[in-house]
Amino acid sequence: MANLGxxxxxxxxxxxxxxxRATTSRALVLACLQDAEGPLAHGDVCERLESxxxxxxxxxxxxxxxxxxxxxxxxxxxxxxxxxxxxGSEAHDPTAHPHFVCQECGDVSCLPDDAIAVKAKRGAxxxxxxxxxxxQVRGLCNACD
Amino acid sequence: MANLGxxxxxxxxxxxxxxxRATTSRALVLACLQDAEGPLAHGDVCERLESxxxxxxxxxxxxxxxxxxxxxxxxxxxxxxxxxxxxGSEAHDPTAHPHFVCQECGDVSCLPDDAIAVKAKRGAxxxxxxxxxxxQVRGLCNACD
DNA sequence: CCGCTGTCTGCAATCCGATTACGACTGTTC
DNA sequence: GAACAGTCGTAATCGGATTGCAGACAGCGG
Numbered sequence: 410m411a412n413l414g415x416x417x418x419x420x421x422x423x424x425x426x427x428x429x430r431a432t433t434s435r436a437l438v439l440a441c442l443q444d445a446e447g448p449l450a451h452g453d454v455c456e457r458l459e460s461x462x463x464x465x466x467x468x469x470x471x472x473x474x475x476x477x478x479x480x481x482x483x484x485x486x487x488x489x490x491x492x493x494x495x496x497g498s499e500a501h502d503p504t505a506h507p508h509f510v511c512q513e514c515g516d517v518s519c520l521p522d523d524a525i526a527v528k529a530k531r532g533a534x535x536x537x538x539x540x541x542x543x544x545q546v547r548g549l550c551n552a553c554d
Numbered sequence: 555m556a557n558l559g560x561x562x563x564x565x566x567x568x569x570x571x572x573x574x575r576a577t578t579s580r581a582l583v584l585a586c587l588q589d590a591e592g593p594l595a596h597g598d599v600c601e602r603l604e605s606x607x608x609x610x611x612x613x614x615x616x617x618x619x620x621x622x623x624x625x626x627x628x629x630x631x632x633x634x635x636x637x638x639x640x641x642g643s644e645a646h647d648p649t650a651h652p653h654f655v656c657q658e659c660g661d662v663s664c665l666p667d668d669a670i671a672v673k674a675k676r677g678a679x680x681x682x683x684x685x686x687x688x689x690q691v692r693g694l695c696n697a698c699d
Numbered sequence: 700c701c702g703c704t705g706t707c708t709g710c711a712a713t714c715c716g717a718t719t720a721c722g723a724c725t726g727t728t729c
Numbered sequence: 730g731a732a733c734a735g736t737c738g739t740a741a742t743c744g745g746a747t748t749g750c751a752g753a754c755a756g757c758g759g
Contacts, residue, residue: 549681
């Protein structure tokens, strides 16, 4: 991780640009999502920030705030847990590419954006034709197959 | 709906073939799923069977039993509710066709099986190549768009 | 048709993540 | 640095999922 002090400023700038107050806890939550290799559940974030002593509710609200500000994205991958993922980066935009979810281990990975082709037919929802949709593919990953 | 008495026998046979006792409530739950035009949440089933007076817990357990017996399929469509769908029939097999989920109203509908084309590339999970996957498309339905 | 045994049901409690009310506190602004 | 609005910690609440328990049936042998 780069210089912490410097990064902190960068994080806080990002928060303010999203219209949020730059509090320490929010910066930490944001950093946590940035450093994650995939979507994190509320509990995962709490665990990673445990040493900082923030309350679960605070972290939860921070996650929701980040989501509303467009800095993060919230989705459900079938196990009844909300997962949060950093937004803005092409690598993680859920509408840019489909996600593959393992039904056995719950692991979420990204598929190349051309792995799935959409053919909207008449009668299909408009959002589908506009490709403004999030696609999830569920099956068994190679490790669990 | 066909002759009820006759159908009841058919339902009970299906239950017994799945290794379950043929109770009235189970037959009703099974019939409910068969008649549904899409996946139903636990609450939906309760609502539809309300006039029969069965307890929510009973219906819930029946749904789980049917799922374990392979007569139904359980999935999550992103709103933190389990939904159950009749299994076995081509028309309702979730791996046979993709589902469209409205992120606004939560409504779930079925898409034609050729609406989505899968191109498994190297490195993709094997289950994807074998098309043993369940595909969910999330966006806004025409009513909410 | 009768009774037995293992299931199933109804009722109500419990669990657990998500969400929020509220009073104390802090980041921002002027 | 004082006022104000947004935040935080605490603890409660909500709602769907899940389960323990005691009485009520289905399936089976007699």
